[in-house]
Amino acid sequence: MNIVATDGFALNPGDLNWDEINKLGEVTIYDRTSPDEIVPRCSSAEIVLTNKVAFSRETIDHLPKLRLICVLATGYNIIDTIAAAEKGIIVCNVPDYSSSAVAQHTFAFILEFATQVGLHSTSVHNGDWSRCADFSYSLSPLFEISGKTLGLVGFGNIARKVAEVAQAFGMNVLYHTPSPKNITTARYVSIEELFSESDFVSLHLPLKPDNKEFVNMNLISRMKKTAFFINTARGPLVNEQDLADALNSGIIAGAGIDVLSVEPPPPHNPLLSAKNCFITPHNAWMSKEARERIMETTYKNINSFIKNSPINVVS
Structure with missing residues (x-):
């Protein structure tokens, strides 16, 4: 699986690790991704991890290999879930971590x-x-x-x-x-x-x-x-x-x-x-314990998807 994280820095500024997720495929972590970088960086991705980088209908239309979007949060309003569903793309979130x-x-x-x-x-x-x-x-x-x-x-x-x-x-x-x-x-x-x-x-x-x-x-x-x-x-x-x-x-x-x-x-x-x-700068969610729960649940979301039993599906 080709896995791309578009904005991994907020989740892991250096005090966590991606070791478990790295076991699930070929993983590329970007600290931040601007809107014009999304398609070039994710063009080969089958799985995308995103926190606040938005995936609109137009963006989704340009990512033909994409099969799963994992939101590294509970709220998923940054994803056009209707467009994703039309393309057969599953969207998962991380409930109740914070x-x-x-x-x-x-x-x-x-x-x-x-x-x-x-x-x-x-x-x-x-x-x-x-x-x-x-x-x-x-x-x-x-x-x-x-x-x-x-x-x-x-x-x-x-x-x-x-x-x-x-x-x-x-x-x-x-x-x-x-x-x-x-x-x-x-x-x-x-x-x-x-x-x-x-x-x-x-x-x-x-x-x-x-x-x-x-x-x-x-x-x-x-x-x-x-x-x-x-x-x-x-x-x-x-x-x-x-x-x-x-x-x-x-x-x-x-x-x-x-x-x-x-x-x-x-x-x-x-x-x-x-x-x-x-x-405060949108950091109510950012305790280390909460971010550890995001990492753990995201691993489970990807692993369950790979096993054809997706969990925490919101699309």
């Missing part, structure tokens, strides 16, 4: 808003404590998250893990999905109620054609002025100008963002200069 990592990242945002560790550490290192007349001080209101309400939009594996952590902290958990789940650990509400009642709103759902920018001023303006918005899902779910306007005008208290509509972001993205907006 639930713990993304839940941890979600709470990193929540706890930063509540305790302002970074702000106070910087203050101490700048000498403010040494000059202080008192043994203790606070630069911003600190609050406990116990008793606060967390609203989860989506309730898949990641959101369920977030809910578990929230309950350990004593938070109340709301959720919204297209239809209620048979669960007792969180309360189902409408999307409008979720945005209105929550102290923290956190997105955990895939990007689809019908939910692009569904988080807009109409929903954001329903939030409490003391509430915080968190997105570790997909950037295009949010109208970024509306969110920036809400932050700058005090409609909501803050935002924690791990994903943006264009990545890397152009300098003019309005969230880069918005008030009280913490932004």
Whole structure:
């Protein structure tokens, strides 16, 4: 099997290895691949591994030998799965590899808003404590998250893990999905109620054609002025100008963002200069443990395909 990884650096910047996958065929690993390099590099590939390099219908049409696309992630919106299916190409993903990592990242945002560790550490290192007349001080209101309400939009594996952590902290958990789940650990509400009642709103759902920018001023303006918005899902779910306007005008208290509509972001993205907006570079998924799970599952996806028993098929 001729196997090509188009953007292997994100998965393995050097702390993992490709040894098991190398046993499955002739493997070529590219750290990064630009759009105009996809076809030349993958023209002989029977199997392609991709994280964020997109495979459109036009690209797929130019790869006649391609039989399997392994997405090195859970979300597969970068693949035209309809075009792949028409060509008989199987598309596999890696489900549920990052639930713990993304839940941890979600709470990193929540706890930063509540305790302002970074702000106070910087203050101490700048000498403010040494000059202080008192043994203790606070630069911003600190609050406990116990008793606060967390609203989860989506309730898949990641959101369920977030809910578990929230309950350990004593938070109340709301959720919204297209239809209620048979669960007792969180309360189902409408999307409008979720945005209105929550102290923290956190997105955990895939990007689809019908939910692009569904988080807009109409929903954001329903939030409490003391509430915080968190997105570790997909950037295009949010109208970024509306969110920036809400932050700058005090409609909501803050935002924690791990994903943006264009990545890397152009300098003019309005969230880069918005008030009280913490932004991380789409790395909620990047714990070493999570990446090890991706590598292991990708090996299983390829090996199962070779044995004519494909798994984790999304096409």
